[in-house]
Amino acid sequence: MMNVAIIGYGNLGRGVERSIKQNSDMNLVGVFSRRQPADVQTDGAKVFVMEDVLKMKDQIDVCILCGGSATDLPEQTPALTADFNTVDSFDTHALIPEHFTKVDRVAKENQTVSVISSGWDPGLFSLNRLYAQSVLPKGETTTFWGKGVSQGHSDALRRIPGVLDGTQYTIPNEGIITRLKAGEKLTLTTRDKHFRQCFVVVAEGADKEQIASTITTMPNYFADYDTEVNFISQEELNAQHKTMPHGGTVLHTGTTHENSHQVIEYSLHLDSNPEFTASVLVAYARACVKLAQEGKFGAHTVLDIAPSYLSPKSGAELRAELL
Incomplete structure (x- = not known):
């Protein structure tokens, strides 16, 4: 014990x-x-x-x-x-x-x-990146996060003047994952891999258009991503967007011979991060x-x-x- x-x-x-x-x-x-x-x-x-x-x-x-x-x-x-x-x-x-x-x-x-x-991540995803790269040294590793709540990005929303509350989801690009698994060689940007979805509660009379612009152009958080901004009530946010799901995928695609395409995939789907x-x-x-x-x-x-x-x-x- x-x-x-x-x-x-x-x-x-x-x-x-x-x-x-x-x-x-x-x-x-x-x-x-x-x-x-x-x-x-x-x-x-x-x-x-x-x-x-x-x-x-x-x-x-x-x-x-x-x-x-x-x-x-x-x-x-x-x-x-x-x-x-x-x-x-x-x-x-x-x-x-x-x-x-x-x-x-x-x-x-x-x-x-x-x-x-x-x-x-760091942790279990780190292990899976190590295993994959050691087993298939001729390959590429890509990590996708989500769908899940990003606490840091949600906090960034709440710090914008006029915003009372907010939750942000990081959503992986499933189409890109499918193409990688099929063996395509892709050069990916930050925007290619993830999409950001925001649910925001604003003060009465707040300029929603200005707030949306502030969110989508925010450096280090949203500017490098396609970002959707949804304005909702506090009641709706409390009812539908206050849990803390998360997850992600480590995807390693490689070859063991010129005609042998191999895929290693490790995923998590979490109700509570x-x-x-x-x-x-x-x-x-x-x-x-x-x-x-x-x-x-x-x-x-x-x-x-x-x-x-x-x-x-x-x-x-x-x-x-x-x-």
Whole structure:
């Protein structure tokens, strides 16, 4: 039985709590939050102030960090790794090498283990890109995201003057996917691969035409995509666009001979992005504890960890059931 602490309790932390209940080899010590315990409503987990985590060090085998990548994890992961084995979902792709180096140094100095950048992308999609490119070295990998809610793009909508609320969906171009799978060699732009669909609630009297123009020309978010803007009521948005579905596809097309076209495809279709991401973190928390028990201190990513470390089953059971 491994003892787990949840650090932070938003959508991801709530998902981790639910996932731990499905894993009989795990015990949830509690949630540690920057908020006051009375203000945190869990599904039954005990809540402690963040400062108490060090007092309970001997009761915790691994901390699952559920903060954001922008400001929380760059500070929290190395700080907590000084005293605990940790797992995080750091997902700023360009900064992962820097994050790894910083956390690896702390973990090795303090003989702990940290599994960084777990989740589905980075995470499971990273693994599938590696498998595909290793098996079919003469090929091309393309990753498509969606259909799903982009939290960052939805937040960008809500920051526009006159916008009261908004949800944005990233939608992959199924026609392009079909053509790639058929063996076509395509040079794709950002606009070719994805379409963006926005549902927006605006203040009374707001200039909808101006808001639509602001959205479709917004650099780094919408300007490089074909974007549809739909103005709806708050009631409709609440009823139809407040869940958090997501998913995507890693598609690798390659050849093993001039006349042999091969396709590797891995897809996810998720009703709840944070709950699925949380489930991946929990599986890698198990791997983290196993690595610590073996003295394999330092930072690790999903690319470094054997698949069997994710499972509560023994090697003999896995060979009998899955090979």
